[in-house]
Amino acid sequence: xxxxxxxxxxxxxxxxxFTIGILAISSSSIxxxxxxxxxxxxxxxxxxxxxxxxxxxxxxxxxxxxxxRSIDRYDFFRFLVAGIFLALxxxxxxxxxxxxSVASSVVLVTTTPLWVAILSPILLKExxxxxxxxxxxxxxxxxxxxxxxxxxxxxxxxxxxxDGLGDLLSGRNFLGNFLALAGAxxxxxxxxxxxxxxxxxxxxxxxFCVYSIAAIVLVIWVSFSGFSFIGFSTSTYMWMxxxxxxxxLIGHSTFNWALGYLPASFxxxxxxxxxxxxxxxxxxxxxxxxxxxxxxxxxxxxxxxxLVSLTNYKSMNVKNNL
Numbered sequence: 636x637x638x639x640x641x642x643x644x645x646x647x648x649x650x651x652x653f654t655i656g657i658l659a660i661s662s663s664s665i666x667x668x669x670x671x672x673x674x675x676x677x678x679x680x681x682x683x684x685x686x687x688x689x690x691x692x693x694x695x696x697x698x699x700x701x702x703x704r705s706i707d708r709y710d711f712f713r714f715l716v717a718g719i720f721l722a723l724x725x726x727x728x729x730x731x732x733x734x735x736s737v738a739s740s741v742v743l744v745t746t747t748p749l750w751v752a753i754l755s756p757i758l759l760k761e762x763x764x765x766x767x768x769x770x771x772x773x774x775x776x777x778x779x780x781x782x783x784x785x786x787x788x789x790x791x792x793x794x795x796x797x798d799g800l801g802d803l804l805s806g807r808n809f810l811g812n813f814l815a816l817a818g819a820x821x822x823x824x825x826x827x828x829x830x831x832x833x834x835x836x837x838x839x840x841x842x843f844c845v846y847s848i849a850a851i852v853l854v855i856w857v858s859f860s861g862f863s864f865i866g867f868s869t870s871t872y873m874w875m876x877x878x879x880x881x882x883x884l885i886g887h888s889t890f891n892w893a894l895g896y897l898p899a900s901f902x903x904x905x906x907x908x909x910x911x912x913x914x915x916x917x918x919x920x921x922x923x924x925x926x927x928x929x930x931x932x933x934x935x936x937x938x939x940x941x942l943v944s945l946t947n948y949k950s951m952n953v954k955n956n957l
Contacts, residue, residue, distance in 0.1 A: 656889030661912025663882035673871040680725035684850035686879025699840040718848025720825035728818030735811025743815035750823035774939025780932030
């Protein structure tokens with residue numbers, strides 16, 4: 636009986652952690668929009684990773700210095716690949732918002748679970764229950780509904796009419812849509828590689844390594860692109876610093892922690908709850924009331940996540956030292 640109570644407590648703890656992480660990453664799009672009024676997308680991505688890395692550095696040097704000596708050449712390569720994947724994800728996704736609509740960008744970038752579900756059985760030897768595809772499909776449909784709620788309306792007779800959906804992969808929006816899709820591929824690769832490393836290294840050490848590598852990659856990118864790191868308004872610096880603290884250090888680190896305990900497919904699907912958190916924050920901070928499509932789509936996303944977690948209920952290897 637004690638064991639069952641402990642398992643329920645662990646699941647409650649996981650729920651709380653995921654809720655905090657989702658709310659943190661949900662602030663990302665709002666902070667990015669504020670920053671883009673004065674800074675280039677690649678610069679914003681670089682600041683995001685630099686801020687998170689600098690904050691983690693003192694703690695890692697004090698508490699995790701010994702872990703540097705335990706890195707072999709194979710893990711060094713994995714850290715390098717994970718950091719590059721993370722840098723490319725933020726560079727491509729943030730940049731996509733300059734070329735395409737937020738709706739199209741979100742539709743494509745939230746296909747991440749599809750790529751993780753396809754690749755994790757091959758690369759991680761994690762078997763996916765066939766039923767997991769039902770949950771993933773429902774969550775993706777919900778994400779599409781949320782993303783297109785601004786361009787869709789319900790006509791008399793409950794006929795749904797959507798404007799602009801034909802531009803998803805055509806015309807001037809093609810580059811932005813491709814960058815958003817590339818962002819989904821990159822974060823899928825990051826999750827899969829990170830799953831290997833999180834089983835061997837502490838959360839803070841793992842996060843510091845991948846964030847620092849991503850920061851270095853982005854700083855080099857910015858330097859070669861000729862963009863400036865300085866000359867922004869005080870508010871822009873503030874938004875970029877907050878971007879590194881909340882969505883990155885708190886939000887992404889929460890999911891990095893989860894990779895040490897849960898299947899990569901489940902963690903990637905939990906990422907899809909971000910639109911729900913964004914709707915809540917937009918309502919609280921920007922006084923934007925959610926539309927019917929956002930509410931319905933959000934419920935579908937939650938239901939999809941519930942089905943995936945229920946399917947993995949018996950197979951999830953939750954460690955006893957939570």
